[in-house]
Amino acid sequence: MTEWSIAEAARVLLAAEDAGTSRGPLTAEWPGLDVRTAYAVQDEALRLRLSRGEKLIGVKLGLTSKAKQERMGVDRPVLAWLTDAMVLPSADPLPPLIHPRAEPEIVFVLGSRLCGPGVTAATAMEAVSRVYGGLEIIDSRYSDFRFSAADTIADNASSSVFRVGPVGIAPGIDLSLEACLLEVDGAVVDSATGAAVLGNPGEALALAANSMADRGLALEAGWIVLTGGMTDAVPVSPGARVAAHFTNLGSVTVSG
Numbered sequence: 001m002t003e004w005s006i007a008e009a010a011r012v013l014l015a016a017e018d019a020g021t022s023r024g025p026l027t028a029e030w031p032g033l034d035v036r037t038a039y040a041v042q043d044e045a046l047r048l049r050l051s052r053g054e055k056l057i058g059v060k061l062g063l064t065s066k067a068k069q070e071r072m073g074v075d076r077p078v079l080a081w082l083t084d085a086m087v088l089p090s091a092d093p094l095p096p097l098i099h100p101r102a103e104p105e106i107v108f109v110l111g112s113r114l115c116g117p118g119v120t121a122a123t124a125m126e127a128v129s130r131v132y133g134g135l136e137i138i139d140s141r142y143s144d145f146r147f148s149a150a151d152t153i154a155d156n157a158s159s160s161v162f163r164v165g166p167v168g169i170a171p172g173i174d175l176s177l178e179a180c181l182l183e184v185d186g187a188v189v190d191s192a193t194g195a196a197v198l199g200n201p202g203e204a205l206a207l208a209a210n211s212m213a214d215r216g217l218a219l220e221a222g223w224i225v226l227t228g229g230m231t232d233a234v235p236v237s238p239g240a241r242v243a244a245h246f247t248n249l250g251s252v253t254v255s256g
């Protein structure tokens, strides 16, 4: 069995994304792919994205809720990169994707740099300038969303596009109590509160800062941080309308 190179894996996954095709898990062909190497694949894919003109605008956390971890069979949170090409302009329908799924998330915009290690939820929240509701559309490059932790890390945690809602508030409310109703075509399909995200989305932000520090990196001022799906993700069929309604953070809608 041939060992893959980091550069080759990054190229293959990005090409699958560009072509809108899915494939088997990388670990089936590269059993030696561990989490650390998977982050190197992710970083190489970011380098390729930047070299084609995309701008780095933040990070996303994934698998920070039990609902998501249980569904995907992966029991650890993951981090991935966000670029400006992933922002879904308001009113645009989804671009063609492989098998899009939508998930509601609490989103932070950072007012100052946040550098681990040792960041707590309380100190993390001091770096936040605004809190939003958002919908992330995930689109794994692996068939049937079947992957291990290392697979999805290499695949930039299934990133495709996301939309941030129109209501941004200063931090201060108890985000563990912030509720969200997830609707498809007007019917409620799921609900959760911010407590689903590691007890509080501030914990997810602290985890992001501390994990970045392990890689010699920090979260930069102005960055967007998606804290991870609060509920399980729902498939977005062509023509479907998915809405996330938050208690204090307004509503966000995406049409398939």
Ligand code: OOG
Pocket (backbone or CB within 6 Å): 060, 061, 062, 063, 064, 065, 068, 072, 103, 136, 138, 139, 140, 145, 152, 157, 158, 227, 228, 229
């Ligand atoms: C991995 C990405 C997970 C989240 O918010 O949990 C994610 C996946 O479920 O495909 O973005």
Ligand code: MG
Pocket (backbone or CB within 6 Å): 060, 061, 062, 103, 105, 136, 138, 226, 228, 229
């Ligand atoms: Mg997500």
